[in-house]
Amino acid sequence: xxxxxxxxxxxxxxxxxxxxxxxxxxxxxxxxxxxxxxxxxxxxxxxxxxxxxxxxxxxxxxxxxxxxxxxxxxxxxxxxxxxxxxxxxxxxxxxxxxxxxxxxxxxxxxxxxxxxxxxxxxxxxxxxxxxxxxxxxxxxxxxxxxxxxxxxxxxxxxxxxxxxxxxxxxxxxxxxxxxxxxxxxxxxxxxxxxxxxxxxxxxxxxxxxxxxxxxxxxxxxxxxxxxxxxxxxxxxxxxxxxxxxxxxxxxxxxxxxxxxxxxxxxxxxxxxxxxxxxxxxxxxxxxxxxxxxxxxxxxxxxxxxxxxxxxxxxxxxxxxxxxxxxxxxxxxxxxxxxxxxxxxxxxxxxxxxxxxxxxxxxxxxxxxxxxxxxxxxxxxxxxxxxxxxxxxxxxxxxxxxxxxxxxxxxxxxxxxxxxxxxxxxxxxxxxxxxxxxxxxxxxxxxxxxxxxxxxxxxxxxxxxxxxxxxxxxxxxxxxxxxxxxxxxxxxxxxxxxxxxxxxxxxxxxxxxxxxxxxxxxxxxxxxxxxxxxxxxxxxxxxxxxxxxxxxxxxxxxxxxxxxxxxxxxxxxxxxxxxxxxxxxxxxxxxxxxxxxxxxxxxxxxxxxxxxxxxxxxxxxxxxxxxxxxxxxxxxxxxxxxxxxxxxxxxxxxxxxxxxxxxxxxxxxxxxxxx
Numbered sequence: 001x002x003x004x005x006x007x008x009x010x011x012x013x014x015x016x017x018x019x020x021x022x023x024x025x026x027x028x029x030x031x032x033x034x035x036x037x038x039x040x041x042x043x044x045x046x047x048x049x050x051x052x053x054x055x056x057x058x059x060x061x062x063x064x065x066x067x068x069x070x071x072x073x074x075x076x077x078x079x080x081x082x083x084x085x086x087x088x089x090x091x092x093x094x095x096x097x098x099x100x101x102x103x104x105x106x107x108x109x110x111x112x113x114x115x116x117x118x119x120x121x122x123x124x125x126x127x128x129x130x131x132x133x134x135x136x137x138x139x140x141x142x143x144x145x146x147x148x149x150x151x152x153x154x155x156x157x158x159x160x161x162x163x164x165x166x167x168x169x170x171x172x173x174x175x176x177x178x179x180x181x182x183x184x185x186x187x188x189x190x191x192x193x194x195x196x197x198x199x200x201x202x203x204x205x206x207x208x209x210x211x212x213x214x215x216x217x218x219x220x221x222x223x224x225x226x227x228x229x230x231x232x233x234x235x236x237x238x239x240x241x242x243x244x245x246x247x248x249x250x251x252x253x254x255x256x257x258x259x260x261x262x263x264x265x266x267x268x269x270x271x272x273x274x275x276x277x278x279x280x281x282x283x284x285x286x287x288x289x290x291x292x293x294x295x296x297x298x299x300x301x302x303x304x305x306x307x308x309x310x311x312x313x314x315x316x317x318x319x320x321x322x323x324x325x326x327x328x329x330x331x332x333x334x335x336x337x338x339x340x341x342x343x344x345x346x347x348x349x350x351x352x353x354x355x356x357x358x359x360x361x362x363x364x365x366x367x368x369x370x371x372x373x374x375x376x377x378x379x380x381x382x383x384x385x386x387x388x389x390x391x392x393x394x395x396x397x398x399x400x401x402x403x404x405x406x407x408x409x410x411x412x413x414x415x416x417x418x419x420x421x422x423x424x425x426x427x428x429x430x431x432x433x434x435x436x437x438x439x440x441x442x443x444x445x446x447x448x449x450x451x452x453x454x455x456x457x458x459x460x461x462x463x464x465x466x467x468x469x470x471x472x473x474x475x476x477x478x479x480x481x482x483x484x485x486x487x488x489x490x491x492x493x494x495x496x497x498x499x500x501x502x503x504x505x506x507x508x509x510x511x512x513x514x515x516x517x518x519x520x521x522x523x524x525x526x527x528x529x530x531x532x533x534x535x536x537x538x539x540x541x542x543x544x545x546x547x548x549x550x551x552x553x554x555x556x557x558x559x560x561x562x563x564x565x566x567x568x569x570x571x572x573x574x575x576x577x578x579x580x581x582x583x584x585x586x587x588x589x590x591x592x593x594x595x596x597x598x599x600x601x602x603x604x605x606x607x608x609x610x611x612x613x614x615x616x617x618x619x620x621x622x623x624x625x626x627x628x629x630x631x632x633x634x635x636x637x638x639x640x641x642x643x644x645x646x647x648x649x650x651x652x653x654x655x656x657x658x659x660x661x662x663x664x665x666x667x668x669x670x671x672x673x674x
Contacts, residue, residue, distance in 0.1 A: 001169045006541045012166035013176060014101070016066075018094075020044035023073035026081035031290035033279055035191040035271070037086075038093035042184045042268040044069070046297055049158040050353065056136035057356060062161050092199070093187055096206070099519060100186030104179035104251060105541075106523050110530030111254055112175045114543035114588055116580055118255040120174075121587035122600060124543065126153055127177070127256075128170040128590015130160030132567035137360060141586045142596025143605070144614075144635055145570065149360040150604040154304035155181075155261025169562075170590050171544040177256035181264050185209055185247075188267035192489060195274055196442065197496050200503040200511065204496045208267075208488035209247045210522070215386030216249070226532035236383035241470050243477040244387045246484050252529050259481050262306035266485045269298040269313055273320050274442050276343075280324055285338070292342035293349065300353030303361075308478035316449050316486070317346060323445060370463040375472065378458045384423035387480070388454060392430050394491040395447050398498075399433035406436055427454035443493035450487025453479055465603045544588045551584075553666035554643045558588050560663045560670065561639065565591060569638035574645045575618040582645050594618055594635040622646060625655040632673060640671040 001009075024047065025040035032039050052065040076082050114124045126148070129141040138153060138160075139145040159180060163173030186206050193202030216233035224232060230253060234244050250260045272295050283291065299317060302310040321343045328335050351358065385392075396403070403409065409432050416425030431451035434444050461475040503511065531538055537546040547555035561571065571591045576583030578599035586593040595601065595614045602611045614635075621631040621640070632640065640659070642652055644667050654671065663670035 001172050001542050003540070005169075006172050009163075009166050009168035009172055010105070010176065010541075013162055013168070013180070014098070016162060016165050017041070017045065017097075017180075019066075019073070020048055020069050022082065023069040023076070026076045027072065028290070028294075030284060030287040031294060032275060033282065035194050035275075037090035038096070038187050038191040038194065039268065039271060041093070041097050041187045042264050043294060043297070045158065045162075045184060046265065046268070046301055049154065049161065049301070050297065052134070052161045053136050053154070053157060053354070053357075056134050056138075056157075059135050062134045062164060065161070066165070093190065096190045096203075097183045097187040099183075100206075100209075101179045101183035103519070103523055103526065104182040105176070106527040107252065107530040108175040108179060108254070109541060110527045110538040111252075111534040112540055112543050113534060113537050113546040114171060114174055115546070116582075116584070118253060118579075119257055120255050120543075121576075121583055122597060123156065123177075123256045124170065124174050125583070125587045125590060125596060126151075126156040127160050127163070127174055128586075128588070129592070130157050130590075131163050131170045131173065132590045134161060134164060137357075139592055140601075141590055141592050142576075142583065143601050144594045145592040147360070149357075152258050152304055152307045154301065154354075154357075155256075155258050155306065158305075159256070159261070169542075171588060172541050174256065174543045175541045177261065178251055178254065181256075181261055182209065182251055184264035185267050188264055188271055189489070192267070192271045192274060192493070193496065195271065196278070196493060197500075200506075201496045201499065203515070204492045205489055207492050208485060209251075211246075211390070211488070212248050213244075213246050213387050214389045215244075215383075216246075218386065226529050230533075233386075236386040237379045237476065238377065238383075238472060242379075242472050244480050245477060246387070246481070250481075252526065252533065254530075254533070258306040259308065259478055262302065262309050263481075263485065265298055265301055265305060266309060266313070266482060267489070269295070269302075269317075270446070270485065270489055272298060273317065277320055277324055277442055277445065280328075288339070288342045292346050295346050296349035297353055299346065300350035304354045304357050306478075308474075309482055312453065312479060312482045312486075314347065314350075319449065320445065321346070370465075372460050373463050373471070375457075375459055375461055378421050379423040379476075381417065381422035381426070384426070388427075388487070391450070391487045391491040392426060394494050395430045395433065395451070395487075398447075398494045399430070399437060402433050402437050406432070409433065409436075421458065424455060424458040427451050427458065431455065441493070441497065443490040443497070445490075446486050446493070447490035450483050450490055453483040453486065457483075465606055547584075547588070551581075551644065553668035554584065554645075556665045557641060557643060557663055557668040557670055558585055561585065561589055561591065561641075564662075565589070565639060567591075570594065570636045571639045571641055572618065572621060572632065572635070572637040573641045573643075574622075574649045575615045582649070584645070585641050585643075594637065619650060622650040622652050622654075625653050628655050629658045629673060638672060641668075642671070643668040 021040045021044045024044040025037045028036035028040055048065055051068060052062040055062050055064055114120050125141040130138045133139060137147040137149045140148040159173060159177040186209060189205040189208060190202055192205045213233055215236045216229060219229035219233050230249050234249055237244055247263060276291060299313060302313060325340055409429055412429045413422060413425035416422060431448055434448040437444060457476055457479055461472045464474055466473045569591055571585055571593055573585045573593055574582045575595045576597040578597040583593065583596040586596055595618055598611050598615050617631050620627050646652060647667065658674055659671040660674040661669055661671050
């Protein structure tokens with residue numbers, strides 16, 4: 001894709017996002033005081049995703065999803081609900097979204113490759129499949145086109161639909177996924193600050209996206225290269241058997257994986273929850289119901305975007321609703337049923353929003369979740385502090401008054417340390433400080449929730465297919481990532497309280513100039529990190545461009561398929577080993593292969609099918625000419641790709657008759673049944 005077309009895709013993408021935001025924001029006023037304009041960015045994209053998903057179920061063109069937004073926009077213009085003064089007054093939200101978007105766009109421009117490192121191949125394959133044929137559930141490009149009901153794919157769907165609407169190619173849209181999510185996350189975090197602070201302090205919660213862990217700072221001070229510093233910084237617990245990702249790592253590493261794509265919705269939900277906790281009494285009855293619907297859409301999106309999130313945020317909502325109801329009862333002694341009815345209905349409405357997906361997931365017959373177990377080797381205290389130390393330090397500083405009254409609480413982490421549970425003791429100590437505080441704030445609630453998550457991660461884990469050596473891997477990884485936003489938001493809100501009035505004497509021009517300088521420094525710093533990760537293959541948004549240098553023959557064959565293959569065609573390539581260069585054709589094109597990374601499919605489809613059978617059949621397809629045509633017909637294969645991976649992995653022997661060679665260049669050839 002040429003540079004001009006890449007720029008056009010970016011411009012169209014931003015235009016569509018802005019159009020949807022403008023169409024929605026006037027209708028959010030009754031539920032979201034002060035922040036309706038800003039939160040319209042993530043909410044409009046959540047609604048676009050929801051509408052397009054139901055269109056995908058009906059096999060209708062997803063372009064129709066823009067019609068409701070056009071209608072809402074037209075009504076707003078007719079009723080004069082959109083005015084230029086209002087747009088100017090709220091332009092800071094536009095600046096925050098665009099600043100976040102272009103900050104990550106610079107990183108992706110420096111580090112654009114769809115590489116076998118991490119899970120980029122997998123994420124690119126899902127995105128490409130959605131863009132090739134936007135039906136729900138989308139075809140699994142790594143399992144013969146079987147429905148992808150075994151994986152939470154909605155984040156890829158969201159980005160794929162926006163890619164379709166902006167006429168982009170999947171290899172380019174791949175590099176717009178993280179800028180989109182970062183921009184939406186930044187404006188959601190800013191909305192949290194705008195809700196609770198004056199505008200001079202509203203930017204503080206955005207730092208939850210940018211702050212490095214203590215472990216990363218240590219690795220950089222140890223003069224590790226950027227790749228090893230990032231890698232080692234997330235593997236400080238359990239001798240590397242546990243991953244502790246944080247947002248800055250995830251956005252730099254560049255995998256648009258489900259947990260990263262869902263992070264903007266986490267911050268949106270936190271913001272909505274804070275509106276509920278702090279503004280409920282100010283809202284009208286209509287505002288109550290509208291806020292309940294918004295909470296339901298955000299919460300209902302989580303199981304489909306990243307299922308692990310809902311295991312955290314559903315209990316968080318119930319706790320928040322319980323706190324609010326208790327507060328209402330304390331203030332008025334008697335609570336109207338009509339006042340709390342919207343709160344009660346949120347869990348049910350959230351289930352209904354994507355109910356069909358949940359039914360498909362439950363009835364698919366397989367699950368990689370095997371229950372819950374007890375942790376036998378809790379986190380070492382130094383590794384634990386390397387990830388959570390800064391946030392817990394803020395909680396302790398905020399609770400010093402409480403600690404003076406209950407000084408004996410300091411013995412808890414010391415005693416538990418000698419029993420091997422120092423990390424648990426520290427989290428419990430912080431939780432008790434929060435519970436015993438005289439003055440309770442919204443950040444107190446979030447911080448307590450974060451400490452509870454840390455405590456639970458030190459006591460229990462979710463059993464899955466990771467095996468005994470990595471038994472805590474996903475629990476600490478996925479729950480810890482969510483905890484970062486909850487506990488981190490709380491910590492920065494505490495800091496925001498501390499610095500109240502500190503910027504009053506700073507002129508607006510000086511404040512904006514300082515912000516601009518910091519932003520420029522951030523762009524150069526993060527783009528520089530991207531260049532360090534890219535291996536010199538930056539300078540484009542085309543994620544497949546690196547193939548022309550590293551694997552030119554494969555690149556030529558893939559380009560031929562992009563031009564000649566239909567979206568429904570099935571391409572045979574070497575069955576993949578996870579985290580390797582295999583399965584690269586389906587990854588870059590989104591075309592369906594009989595089998596991609598076998599380890600991933602085996603985990604997703606545990607108990608459903610035998611991946612080993614398909615794996616063996618593909619080997620036979622390449623090595624036994626007597627079965628090649630039969631197996632191609634069995635799996636519906638249109639094109640047989642023979643490149644460097646196939647020649648290295650198999651003793652390729654194809655039939656002399658029955659196959660037509662349709663492409664050949666260097667060590668790459670493509671065949672179809674004659």
